[in-house]
Amino acid sequence: MPLTASKTCPCGSGKRPMDCCNPFILHGGNPQTAEQLMRSRYSAHVLLAVDYLWHTWSPSVRGHSSPEAIREWASSCEWLGLEILACERGGLGDDEGTVTFCAHYRLAGREQQHLEKSLFRREDGVWRYLDHAP
Template identity: 35%
Template sequence: MSLAPGGRSPGGAEPCPCGSSQPYAACCGPLLAGDRLASSAEQLMRSRYTAYAVGHAEHVWRTWHPATRPERVTPDPTTTWTALTVLRTEGGGEGDETGVVEFVARWREASADRGARTGELHEVSRFGRRAGRWLYVEGDVG
């Protein structure tokens, strides 16, 4: 099974965690299941966010460029991803070989000794195509 311990698979009609306003089954669900490839850098970034949100580390690893991919992807089980806002995109479309997506991902973290904390991750991610597939290359966190 692809879900991490504690992971969940949203119901098909449930809104997609990526914030697209589409049902999970029509948005990121088929990408996480491996039934469809991302058609743009933004769509891949949204699916990777969803993978973190539902505990699907395999999708995150599978969509990372081999030149920059770590040996293992191990999401923090105490972190809950709560919202995604895409700020801008550059390239990353059908006729492009590279793309940039800037986004803010909000999170909540449970801690026994500190209580719940919230925060956000602001990243400018770079994507590239390899054999026709969009892959995450690297990102700058700011």
């Protein structure tokens, strides 16, 4: 379903897509916080917005994958929801932050969860996903 057609954003914010992830994924806006980037990356998985996922992943580490691999993974899942469990730093005045989240999905008919503490860094003024936080 297109992001503009849903009543609430897939990221679970409860906001309308145009007031949440839509400006980032569809219109090239830059998230202002690590949490906004995390939420928009989840929505991009739901929507198979592979270009957005690729470009919001830090170039210093994204060589571990490829756009094709991202598309294969994201399309293999039925995305069921996102829970933001904690945010440390990653705000307007920060250059680094972490977001702990749980993504719920169904893979091969089985419900699963992906629990991760992600590290985000502001690079050249733009928030990027770096990797799993230590």
